[in-house]
Structure formats: structure tokens, C-alpha cells
Amino acid sequence: MVKRLSYLLFACFMLSLTSVFGQDTARTVTEAVQQQNTETGPVNEFFRSNAKIYVPMGILVIIFIAIVLYLVRLDRRLTKLEKE
Amino acid sequence: MAKNWWKIACVLILLYVIIGGFSVKVPSIGNNQQAARSIFFHLPMWMCMYTLLAISVVNSVWYLATNDLRRDIRASSAGSIGVLFGMMGFATGMLWSTYTWGGTIVNDPKQMTTAIALTIYMAYLVLRLSFTDLDKRARVSAIFNVFAFALLIPLTYIIPRMVESLHPGSATSPGFSSQDTAGTIKMVLWPAFLGWTLLGIWIYTLRNRYKRLVLKNILHG
Incomplete structure (x- = not known):
């Protein structure tokens, strides 16, 4: 109860x-x-230039780096298993 | 580390391709506009698929000559990763054609023949699953693989060049010869071929090593 x-x-x-x-x-x-984000500075202005095309570019870079890190980890684990 | 230099090269090239692919100036032609940038990611998928499926068929023939099961594992790993890249190429092409040709699947001969070729390779992967005996599976699927590759090249490379097609490089449209492609596109496209192909080979070697570990007892016993 x-x-x-x-x-x-x-x-x-x-x-x-x-x-x-x-x-x-x-x-x-x-x-x-x-x-809107109106902060200034070279980085902010770069991402806002050319109709914000660099935002999806940054997103792709992040996704790609994450996949590569995963592949590297998988590679290392396989190498460890092969040595056993 | 010394043996892994090409993996580092692959990552650096692909970072250049992604950043360059969005930054370089591309000519805005017709209704393609900025979608022309898709070429840096759509076309390399096919180059990677051709490379992996070629590796697959070479290993299949090698298996038939030597009866070494490790060759069969190489052939199947390369085949499945090749199909993965082919499906990614098909999916990216579908998205691209939706906004430039006005349809997801249009009456384009290259799109259709590619769908047929991919289906044949999927049949190869299904065929492999239907055996319990390892040697029989290796022999039958190796022979199927030779026929599949013998169909892949005419279906996706020769026939689309002989008929009218919306794709570049058909009987009526220009290909990628030196006069037709803007220098900025070529600056990114050639490294893109190399980078994505290396990534595909990397994933293939990982799958190959995993499958060898699974069959370790049979291979060394």
C-alpha cells in the first residue's frame, strides 16, 4: 500500500x-x-558566413571523427584478441 | 603504428574532403546549384564498392585455386562491405535525384541497372547464409561471386554508357574528362576517391579479422 x-x-x-x-x-x-546568436569573434563569424553552410560541415566533421574513433578502438581490440 | 600509416592518411584525406567539399567554389549549373557538392560523397561510394567487390572476386577465384578457407573469408567480408558502400551510394543518389531530377527512383538506366547489380550481390550474401557446410558454402558462393562480378561491370559501367541517361558519362551527356569538370571539383574529387576507398578497405580488414577470429579453431585445426 x-x-x-x-x-x-x-x-x-x-x-x-x-x-x-x-x-x-x-x-x-x-x-x-x-x-539570434550575435556573438562576434572570428569563429562565430566564420560559421555564420556563406548562409551558414559551415554549420553542416562542422556537423559532418564531428560525425566522421566519432566514427573514426570507434573504428580505431575496434581495431585495437581486435589486435589485442589476435595476440591472445 | 608503422603498418597503420595508411589509416592515418585515410582520416586526414577525408577530413580534407569534408572541409574542402563544403568550402570550394563549385559552378552553379541548371537546377543542380549547390547540390553539385554531393559528388564528393556520392561518387566515391561507387569507387569504393568497385574496389571492394574486385577484392572479393579475386579472393573467390583464389579460393577455387587453393581451397584455402581464409580466402573465402576475405571474399565474403569484402563482398558485404562492398554491398554496404553500394547501398550508401544508392541512398545518396536517391536523395540527390529527388531534388535535381524530380524523382527518387527515375527512369534512369544507370539507377536501374545498379539496383539490379546490388540485388545480385545481396543474393550472394543470402546464398552464403543457406549452407551449413563450410567448404560447400565457400565453393558454391565463390562461383556465384564470379558470375555476379561478371554482371556488375556490364550492368553498371558499360550499358549506362551506351544508352541515354541523366547521369554524366552516358551516350548523350559529357563525362568527367579534363575539359568538362571545374578545377575546384577535381581538386577535391580525386582525393575523395582515394580517401573513401581507403576507409572501405579499413572496415573490410576489420570485418575480415573478426571473422577469422570466429573461425580460428577450424582454420588452425
């Missing part, structure tokens, strides 16, 4: 949390859309 009640309370707590955070994120998103 106590267990069930605590589950119910926990569920209510989580639900209230989502509504609170839901409102907050919604507001943050609208605010973010309204006020």
Missing part, C-alpha cells in the same frame, strides 16, 4: 516536473528564435 502510494506520488511529481520544464523549454525556444 505504502509502495503503491509512493509510486503514485512519484508519478505526480514527475508529471508536474514535465509541465514545469515543458513551459520553460517552450519559452526558451521562442526566446532563442527571437534573439
Whole structure:
């Protein structure tokens, strides 16, 4: 009984949390859309130049580096297994 | 480390290709516009597929000559990674054609014959799964692989060059000869061929080593 009640309370707590955070994120998103990132500096200006084409380029570089790191780790593990 | 220099070279070349592919100036022709940059990633997939499937068929023939099961493992690993790259090439081509040719699968002969060739290679991979006896599997699939490669080249390379096609390098459209391609594109495209092919070979060697570990007891017993 106590267990069930605590589950119910926990569920209510989580639900209230989502509504609170839901409102907050919604507001943050609208605010973010309204006020664009206007920070200056060479890096920011580079990524904003040429209709922001360098943003997807950076995304591809990140994905590629992650895949390569995974391959390197797999390679090392195989080498270790082969030596056994 | 000394044996792995080509993996480092592959990563450096591909970083150059990704950064260069988005940065160089490409001529904006027709409705291709900036989608022309897709060539740095779409075309190398096919070059990588050809290389891996050639490795696969060479090892299949080698198996038939020597009956060495390690050759069969090489052939199957190269075959499956080759099909993976072929499917990536097909998927990227589908996205590209949706926004330039006006359809995901259009009546383009190269797209159709490539689909047929890829299906034949998928049949090769399915055929391998249908055997329980290792030697029988190796022999039958090696023979199938020779026929599959003998179909791949005419289907994806010769026929599309003889008929009208939307792809470059057909009977009615220019290919990639020295006069037709902008210098900036070639500056990135040739390294892209090398880099993506090396990446494919790297993944193939990893799969090959894994499969050899799985069959270790049979190979050395």
C-alpha cells in the first residue's frame, strides 16, 4: 500500500516536473528564435558566413571523427584478441 | 603504428574532403546549384564498392585455386562491405535525384541497372547464409561471386554508357574528362576517391579479422 502510494506520488511529481520544464523549454525556444546568436569573434563569424553552410560541415566533421574513433578502438581490440 | 600509416592518411584525406567539399567554389549549373557538392560523397561510394567487390572476386577465384578457407573469408567480408558502400551510394543518389531530377527512383538506366547489380550481390550474401557446410558454402558462393562480378561491370559501367541517361558519362551527356569538370571539383574529387576507398578497405580488414577470429579453431585445426 505504502509502495503503491509512493509510486503514485512519484508519478505526480514527475508529471508536474514535465509541465514545469515543458513551459520553460517552450519559452526558451521562442526566446532563442527571437534573439539570434550575435556573438562576434572570428569563429562565430566564420560559421555564420556563406548562409551558414559551415554549420553542416562542422556537423559532418564531428560525425566522421566519432566514427573514426570507434573504428580505431575496434581495431585495437581486435589486435589485442589476435595476440591472445 | 608503422603498418597503420595508411589509416592515418585515410582520416586526414577525408577530413580534407569534408572541409574542402563544403568550402570550394563549385559552378552553379541548371537546377543542380549547390547540390553539385554531393559528388564528393556520392561518387566515391561507387569507387569504393568497385574496389571492394574486385577484392572479393579475386579472393573467390583464389579460393577455387587453393581451397584455402581464409580466402573465402576475405571474399565474403569484402563482398558485404562492398554491398554496404553500394547501398550508401544508392541512398545518396536517391536523395540527390529527388531534388535535381524530380524523382527518387527515375527512369534512369544507370539507377536501374545498379539496383539490379546490388540485388545480385545481396543474393550472394543470402546464398552464403543457406549452407551449413563450410567448404560447400565457400565453393558454391565463390562461383556465384564470379558470375555476379561478371554482371556488375556490364550492368553498371558499360550499358549506362551506351544508352541515354541523366547521369554524366552516358551516350548523350559529357563525362568527367579534363575539359568538362571545374578545377575546384577535381581538386577535391580525386582525393575523395582515394580517401573513401581507403576507409572501405579499413572496415573490410576489420570485418575480415573478426571473422577469422570466429573461425580460428577450424582454420588452425
